[in-house]
Amino acid sequence: MSRRDPAPPRDPALPPGAARCPGPSYQDILAADGDDPPPPLREQRYAFLGDGDIPFARYHDPAFYEAEMERLWPNVWQWACREEHIPAPGDRHVYDIGRHSVLVVRGEDSRIRAFINSCPHRGMKFAREGSRGGVRRAIRCPFHGMSWNLDGSLREMPCRWDFPHVREADFGLDEIACETWGGFVFIHMGAAPPPLAHQLEVIPEHFRHWPMDDRYVALHTEKVLPANWKMAMEAFLEAWHVLATHPQALYTAADANAQYDIFGPHVSRFIHAIGVPSPHLPRPVREETVFARLGRDPAALSPGTSARAEHARLLRAELGAAFGTDLSRVSTAEMLDSIEYFLFPNAFFFPGINIRLCYRFRPLGVEETLHEILLLQPLPASGARPAPATPIRLGVEDSYTTIPGFALAEILDQDTENLLLQREGARASRKGGQTLGNYQEARIRRLHLTLEQYLAG
Ligand code: FES
């Protein structure tokens, strides 16, 4: 299909959502690789979820935001930190989500517990998010110095004589549910939450092939984005904006033929192949051209070799040496592709090797979002775990290109530059809602359907 084609003819025989981009599918590309990727990459799961518009008010109405603060965030599992952020007894991490705040602490018994980050005395936060240091043997309030043991039980109350009405047993910290998966610590503020596994759906089974606990945080960025958290996330839930937003990638990224999967209310996935050209390009592209666009020397590509296969082969050696680990048996798809799992409400996990990211999106206000990127690198074969990277904070205007050696900087800048225009345009709209593609934007629709379920309680 040419970039100039106005529209493919509509096939009345196809049910809604069944149409696909002409040209090779992701599964065709996988078959052509001829190696043996793990079974989850062979799976395809899509169902048509409707085609009504999604109201723009969801992105700027304070009442909608307030409903999310009341009914979504306190009632859903969220990744609070990595286990490596609190490796020793007494280490703590603060996780804020809107006005909610959680203190995650590793106990003397090495168990990780989570508490509402608010002093039972007069409400003081025990610590701010991002503040350094641990709580050591006790969680001590900075205001009047009351303290609690690492299991949340009351430890010490200065001027105890003035509180005859307080029973120690009733004055513990407000503990909430806490579980771990893949080296991530998850919290849930609800009274009787379902097990985390319920929300993770296929993720534990799929990620058996890509253990996330065997990785460490090699880079961590926190960027403020000028849009509602859902609008910001949706920029990362589909790949077909490559055509207009990232045109430099058209020779090396299969965009319109990306695969989209909906595994359940909470988990979806896209996979787009790297090292193959976009089906939008009007003419066949030579392998040497793709190889050159991948940053390789086209003269070094032997005749009959695909740029994708050769790029993967070279990367296995280069990244294997850089990580101090053996990547020789990793499939081409895992080496190269953008394999992106979304976990409702706000987390993304990329198990690939070259694209090895995690994202988290958190509302800072109705139209402001904190977007975190964690580069999760495989541990060296020695098993030694480097300390997690300290977050680098970027303001709305700051470019990712200020981070030395961050390969995705240009792409991420392009993604985030769209947001201000989209936010303003959505507010200016008289149409009142966004119209989604049935296949390529199905994950955005799934996000909204699940959100509606939470808001309905
Ligand atoms: S507010 Fe915490 S001890 Fe007073």
Ligand SMILES: [Fe+2]
């Ligand atoms: Fe993008």
